[in-house]
């Protein structure tokens with residue numbers, strides 16, 4: 456079958472912290488990530504770029520130009536993140552904090568209406584205005600509750616980095632389980648009619664993986680501790696589970712979670728194959744089995760997911776190492792920028808390897824294991840020249856279609872991202888946008904935006920574009 460299903464949605468994904476700021480009145484300086492990227496020691500040590508998110512594309516103000524571009528491109532779905540720190544720049548009331556601390560918080564209608572007194576009304580009304588504009592353009596919205604920043608009254612990452620004991624230790628402090636569920640329920644309580652689906656979190660695995668294991672990633676708190684990493688993982692699993700239950704009391708709409716995925720490949724298929732299964736269970740099933748099948752030790756009784764968001768960019772090359780495995784540099788996320796890997800695959804502006812076939816296999820892995828509906832919620836490339844993106848776009852969308860034709864229930868493909876934005880510790884240099892913006896924040900389309908428009912409006916990869924479902928020609932441009 457060449458056509459995507461009738462109700463399949465092509466769209467884009469976006470997060471608050473990376474895209475909202477850009478004008479003085481769009482400032483949100485009450486989040487841990489804001490503090491983190493302004494921290495002098497983080498900048499001096501090179502842990503973060505020194506770029507400032509307040510110089511971003513300013514979605515908070517010019518969201519209409521983003522939405523106009525998306526509508527013009529024929530896009531029918533957006534996954535947008537809300538920022539806890541914007542909505543609640545000041546702490547929740549004492550009583551709520553105390554109840555959450557001893558895990559005795561009752562999330563019900565009167566506590567939700569109580570929060571009306573503490574929410575930043577301007578921020579709340581502005582998010583509702585933005586989401587109404589999306590709805591009025593017949594674009595379906597998935598609201599995501601958490602995409603890495605936490606309010607500063609919950610998280611002081613510089614103290615954690617320094618090993619200074621603090622109550623504001625973010626996901627390390629058990630109280631966050633109930634506080635996150637309360638926050639997520641409040642968003643549904645106020646915005647239920649504006650979304651077709653909800654996600655609790657974006658890439659929880661990156662939060663503990665980059666925060667406490669790959670501490671050179673520049674993610675807060677950059678504190679090496681596998682014990683802390685698993686503590687955060689467990690609190691996040693509990694928080695999602697409680698949030699799911701509380702949200703489902705207020706809405707029948709599907710509630711899912713969005714996860715960072717890679718396709719594990721063996722360096723030597725003869726020798727390294729059982730490392731793949733172990734890596735898959737460590738990286739994926741150890742997170743999803745508790746939520747879907749239940750986990751007594753975590754007090755989760757299963758069925759806490761209506762859909763799964765698949766984020767995919769590239770593969771990871773593994774080699775067996777004892778009864779474990781190691782991932783190899785030079786491939787996948789750890790290639791060198793703008794060159795060619797040993798597998799003759801081009802790499803992006805930030806060194807990520809071109810590996811579209813992995814997306815089909817990752818989708819099939821999840822489908823065969825859980826039979827849950829999926830969205831591809833992120834896929835894209837840092838490619839300022841738009842040299843590879845036409846090929847990247849078509850070959851990954853073709854990979855999704857192969858999975859659909861094998862029976863997987865994939866309901867949409869959301870590209871990362873519509874417009875260039877703030878790439879965390881790397882700042883503004885990686886250009887993931889189909890669209891860029893100039894010094895006056897005026898949007899300009901890269902050629903791939905027209906390729907995506909063609910696919911989205913025709914709901915298929917038209918014959919004229921089929922040739923792009925291939926590895927881009929590696930010519931003189933590459934060293």
Ligand SMILES: OC[C@@H]1[C@@H](O)[C@H](O)[C@@H](O)c2[nH]c(CCc3ccccc3)c[n+]21
Nearest residue numbers: 470657658661715766768833871878887
């Ligand atoms: O790096 C591009 C995007 C980010 O801008 C999104 O906020 C984030 O959801 C996201 N995840 C991934 C794949 C996993 C990853 C996360 C962080 C750093 C490197 C890889 C790529 N991306």
